[in-house]
Amino acid sequence: MEVTIKIFRYNPEKDQRGHYETYTVEAHENDRVLDVLELVKGHKDGTLSFRRSCAHGVCGSDAMRINGRNMLACKTLIRDVGTNITVEPIMGLKVAKDLIVDMNPFFDNYKKMLPYLINDSPLPADGKERLQSQEQRARFDESTKCILCAACTTSCPSFWASDEYYGPAALVTAHRFIFDSRDEGAEQRLHVLSETNGTARCHTAYNCTEACPRDIQITKAIGELKMAMVTGKID
Amino acid sequence: MQTKARTLPLSKRGMSFETFMWLFTRLSALAMYGFIFTGIVGALIMGAQNDMSFVEVMRWALMPNVGHVEHTNIPDLSPFATLFWRSVASLFFFTAIAHGVHGVVVILDDYFATENQRKWIRIINIALFVIITPIGLYVIWMG
Numbered sequence: 001m002e003v004t005i006k007i008f009r010y011n012p013e014k015d016q017r018g019h020y021e022t023y024t025v026e027a028h029e030n031d032r033v034l035d036v037l038e039l040v041k042g043h044k045d046g047t048l049s050f051r052r053s054c055a056h057g058v059c060g061s062d063a064m065r066i067n068g069r070n071m072l073a074c075k076t077l078i079r080d081v082g083t084n085i086t087v088e089p090i091m092g093l094k095v096a097k098d099l100i101v102d103m104n105p106f107f108d109n110y111k112k113m114l115p116y117l118i119n120d121s122p123l124p125a126d127g128k129e130r131l132q133s134q135e136q137r138a139r140f141d142e143s144t145k146c147i148l149c150a151a152c153t154t155s156c157p158s159f160w161a162s163d164e165y166y167g168p169a170a171l172v173t174a175h176r177f178i179f180d181s182r183d184e185g186a187e188q189r190l191h192v193l194s195e196t197n198g199t200a201r202c203h204t205a206y207n208c209t210e211a212c213p214r215d216i217q218i219t220k221a222i223g224e225l226k227m228a229m230v231t232g233k234i235d
Numbered sequence: 236m237q238t239k240a241r242t243l244p245l246s247k248r249g250m251s252f253e254t255f256m257w258l259f260t261r262l263s264a265l266a267m268y269g270f271i272f273t274g275i276v277g278a279l280i281m282g283a284q285n286d287m288s289f290v291e292v293m294r295w296a297l298m299p300n301v302g303h304v305e306h307t308n309i310p311d312l313s314p315f316a317t318l319f320w321r322s323v324a325s326l327f328f329f330t331a332i333a334h335g336v337h338g339v340v341v342i343l344d345d346y347f348a349t350e351n352q353r354k355w356i357r358i359i360n361i362a363l364f365v366i367i368t369p370i371g372l373y374v375i376w377m378g
Contacts (some may be wrong), residue, residue, distance in 0.1 A: 162348030181241065190248045196353075200253035201344065229254050232243040 003027045003078060005036050007048065008088040010095050018095065020086075021045070027078055033066055033085060034073035037099075050099040057213060060149030063090055064099050070151040070211040090154035092163060105163035106150050109170040112192055117177065118185030136181040139235070143176035143221055145214045152208035152218050158201045165201045166193075168208035168218045175221040178234055186234050199226050256337050263334040270327040274299045277323075281314045283307075299324045302378045316378075324375045329368065336364045 003025055010018035025039045034055055041048045053059040055074045062073040065088040067081050078085075093101035124130060146169060153159050153167030174193055178186045193199050199222060208218040228234050274296030283292050286308035295303045301316040309315070343356045 158345055161345040164348060186241075187243055187247050190243065194249060194251035194254045196253055196344075198253065200257050200341070203341070203345075226257065228243075229248065230258050232245065232248050234241045234243060 001027060001029060001078075001083060003036055003083045003085065005033075005040065006084075006086045007037075007040070007098070008095075009048070009098055011047070011097060029077070029079040031078050032074055033071075033076045033078070033081065033087065034062055036078065036085070037073060037087070048099075049097045058147060060147035060213075063149040063151040063154070063213075064088065065090055070155045072149060072151065072213045075213055090150060092154045092156070092160045093150070101154075103150065106153055106167065106169065107148075109153075109163075109166040110148065110173055112166060113170050113174040113177070114185055114189060114192075115173045115177070117180070117183050118188070119182055121184065130182045132181055139181070140176050140179040142216050143172045143179075145216055146172050146176070147214060149213060151211040151213055152216075155207040155211035156202075157205055157207065158203060162197070164197045166197055168202075168222065171199065171202070171222050171225060172216060172218055175225055178225065178228060181235075186228075190229055193225060194229055199229065202226075260334055260337055260341075263330045266330055267327065267334070270299075270323065270330070271296045273323060277320070278315075282309055286310070298327065300375050300378055302374070321375055325372055328371045328375060332364060332368060332371065336360050 004022060005025065006020050006022045008018055009015075009021050023040045023044045025036055025044065027036050027039065034052060037048070037050055037052075041050075050064070050073070051061040052074065053061040055062075057072055057075040060072070063070060064073055065071075065086075066073065066076055067086055070090055073087070087099065089095050089099045089101050093103065093105060096102050119130065148169060150169060152172070153169045156165075156168055158165045159167045171193070174189050177183045178189050202219075202222050204219055204223075206219050208222075209216075209220070212218055275292060277299070278287060278292050278295050283295075287295070287304070288307075291304070291307045295315070299315070299320050301312055301320070304312055304315045314320075340356060340360050343360075344353060347353055347356055
């Protein structure tokens with residue numbers, strides 16, 4: 001079938017501002033938007049720039065706005081979005097070139113959540129693992145699925161306003177460690193979350209939950225963080 | 236295996252202004268439902284069933300100020316102007332204005348992101364709060 005794809009283009013060395021270019025390619029309904037972008041880059045315009053890596057929804061490189069919604073290009077089939085497709089970079093981050101955005105503010109916020117296990121207690125008597133029950137592991141299982149694609153954060157109206165707001169992905173990361181029974185860094189993380197750019201900036205718009213390609217219930221996770229801040233319960 | 240309940244005491248997790256106001260906004264919203272319910276029940280006990288229309292009852296319930304009953308068929312307004320109702324109205328008004336002003340600040344923070352802009356938004360909104368509150372209380376207590 002013939003697919004018409006309108007792509008946001010911006011070359012910082014030539015363009016004052018971004019513009020759109022439209023391409024027509026032959027594709028199958030089971031092809032993904034990423035395949036169409038590859039066809040454009042390979043056969044129509046080699047200057048087109050976009051991020052991709054695993055192409056199987058695991059690395060989180062190719063988050064972009066497809067027909068106005070944040071999605072992974074590698075997980076979005078043509079049959080689901082139609083033959084007239086508009087592809088734009090994710091919002092709230094500065095466009096570096098075409099569909100590539102500067103992810104530094106996103107990862108700066110991620111780092112503020114101390115995204116590593118904190119536990120200074122001595123190891124168990126056997127000197128081996130810090131054990132955890134299946135229930136304790138299940139408590140934060142969903143937030144371990146995050147692939148840091150930024151689809152959630154860049155769909156959030158509060159993040160569009162200011163990239164100082166930590167954003168849903170960073171908050172999901174905080175959730176992943178705060179509710180981990182082996183972790184002892186909840187106090188530090190809750191202090192970070194209670195700052196002006198922390199959970200208070202979440203207005204429960206649910207855009208993040210809708211945008212997440214891993215189906216993480218992000219707004220629910222942020223709600224649990226808010227309750228942990230108020231009640232102190234981190235089980 | 237760690238099995239004991241994990242709870243961080245307030246002294247450890249702290250309570251920032253943002254967290255406090257987040258909690259206040261939710262609780263004050265619930266409290267306002269309580270004030271409205273109190274106003275409706277109170278009005279019905281004081282004769283609204285026969286002498287006030289539904290619109291008049293709601294007007295009173297949304298701000299139990301005696302001025303909102305003046306043009307109804309209630310023959311004696313004095314039960315609507317007691318210390319109790321003026322206190323309820325004052326608490327309702329204070330809760331509503333604090334809830335509203337903070338809500339405006341939170342929304343404006345989405346549009347004004349620099350530290351300086353946010354400082355001015357807070358100054359302007361606190362000034363509005365300080366100016367409007369005594370005016371509202373004056374109307375409630377002097378009406």
